[in-house]
Amino acid sequence: MLTAIRKDGTIVHLLPRRSKELLKKEREKEEFFCPECREKVIMKVGTKKMEHFAHQQGSFCVESYEKETEYHLNGKLQLYQWLEKQQLAPYLEPFYSSIRQRPDIGVSCFDRNFAIEFQCANIPPELMVKRTNAYRTQNITPIWILGGKNIKRKGSGKVSLSNFDYLFLTRSPSGLWYLPAYCPESNIFILLTNISPVSSKNVLSEISIFPHQSFLIQYLIAPVKRNNTCTCHDWKREIRSHKSSLLLQGYYTNDVIKELYLQGMNISLLPAMIGLPVANAPIIETAPLVWQSYLFLDHIYRKKEGVITLEEIYRSFMKRVRKNQIKLRLLPLVRDCHPRKALLEYFHLLVRLQVLEAVNDTTFKIINEVKTPEHVLMQQEQEELFYRKFAHLFFK
Known part of the structure; x- marks a missing residue:
């Protein structure tokens, strides 16, 4: 300190x-x-x-x-100086006696009080939740910044995020998901936006790099939405790769592979409407391919007609959660973080894909039986046709 x-x-x-x-x-x-x-x-x-x-x-x-490393100390110093250069009046390590907490930096701007926490080492999720909630009881908005060394890039628009990294994910007032990080060794801010989970760890994301002198505090509070550079080609490649990795796990070690097999299905032959990005997918830790497969099995597979309500969808989803077949993500910085949002987005997407018809905002009618491909070649042909016809709905 x-x-x-x-x-x-x-x-x-x-x-x-x-x-x-x-x-x-x-x-x-x-x-x-x-x-x-x-x-x-x-x-x-x-x-x-x-x-x-x-x-x-x-x-x-x-x-x-929490032993402070040189990396953390330098980051704290640089963030303090960064705020000073914006003609703000930051306070180093203020101690809030009412909640017995001391963030790295306190600052007031835009008629709000902020506590900035630069976190490089892993801490228990419960501790981050406790600190975040305590700040909020004092009408202080916490800004958690991840150490830049934690960002593990796996390509130009692909990042691997651990469960600890995901604790820093937040959502702007406009609904934009973003994750801020800072690297004191390179003096850069790293901002992940347009985050689309592909698996429990890998995400496709817009990765923006800013020299600290050109980055302002408002970009941490309400970053500007950037064009999504993820393409349907990127998504198809990642979903195919994820299907292959699940197949390698096999029947006896993977619940979704086993259940699909018992229903006479193979994960490599799933229709392209399963495993699609939706805005609030980060709420669910389980990969979209998996949780959407379960929804397909529970509500759509082998059905030519019928009505589905959001409450039925949610009940079946939570039953899977209780069985540990689906996991929800802990996101302490996000208020109103409910899986219903992702479920509703997916079923409204199925309406736009002409699989369902919307009776009202939370009730859906099956209008076409979904046929599963008979072999891999047929699946690939149907997938190509699907993306040519509908890619504009989820890749702008």
């Missing part, structure tokens, strides 16, 4: 940075204490790591459990 208090209660910051000689002299004549737990802390002034305060070994303070 970069903030401590002296014996007389005055606050001492290690910003702006001072010479190591001056800091060593100050360390010799002063004692320093943690603003949160009031335990004595040590001013570390070395040659390998940026100067900082650290708890003594054996401390019980929550702050002492």
Whole structure:
């Protein structure tokens, strides 16, 4: 940490940075204490790591459990200076005694109070949920920024995100899903937008890189929607790859493969209407190909007619969740995060694909029986025809 208090209660910051000689002299004549737990802390002034305060070994303070790396300290310093250059008045490591929390930086702008947390090391999801909810009780909006080293690019528009990385996913007032990250080694912000999950980890996404001097705080609060560079070719390639990986898992280890087999189906022969992107798919951890396969089996397969309601869809979906066949994602930064949204989007997409007819906003009528291809060549021909006819509905 970069903030401590002296014996007389005055606050001492290690910003702006001072010479190591001056800091060593100050360390010799002063004692320093943690603003949160009031335990004595040590001013570390070395040659390998940026100067900082650290708890003594054996401390019980929550702050002492998260050892700050050089990467984190530099990132915190750079983010503080970045806010200063925007002519704001950031406060380094403010301590909110009412909730006993101390973000990396506090700042007020646009008539709102923000707590900025630059998180590089994995922390338990429950802790992030607790911190986020505590800030909100004080009318403070948390901005969580992921360490840029966590972003694992797998191509020009493909990223692998762990469950921890997904904790930083948020949604703008306009409904845009985005994930912000910062790399202090390259002095760049990384913004993932137009996030479309393909599997539980891999996503197709617009990856935008900004030098920190050209990036403004409002881009973290409400980023501008960017054109989706993902194409139907990209999506087809990823869905085919995911089908192959599921097939390799086999009948005995994969529930969806087993259930499709028992229904006389093969995952490689699924109709192209299964495994499509919808706006709120990030709410569901399970891959679109899998959760949409279950919806197909539960409500559409081998049916020539019938009426389906959203409540029926939701009940069958949650039954699968309870069986652990479908998993929901923990998204602590997103309010009103309900899987009904993704389910409703998918069934309205099936209406536009002429599979269903909308009776009203939450009730659907089967109008055509969906025929499954008999062999791989037929599936590929139907898939190509499907994307030529309907790709404009989900790839702008």
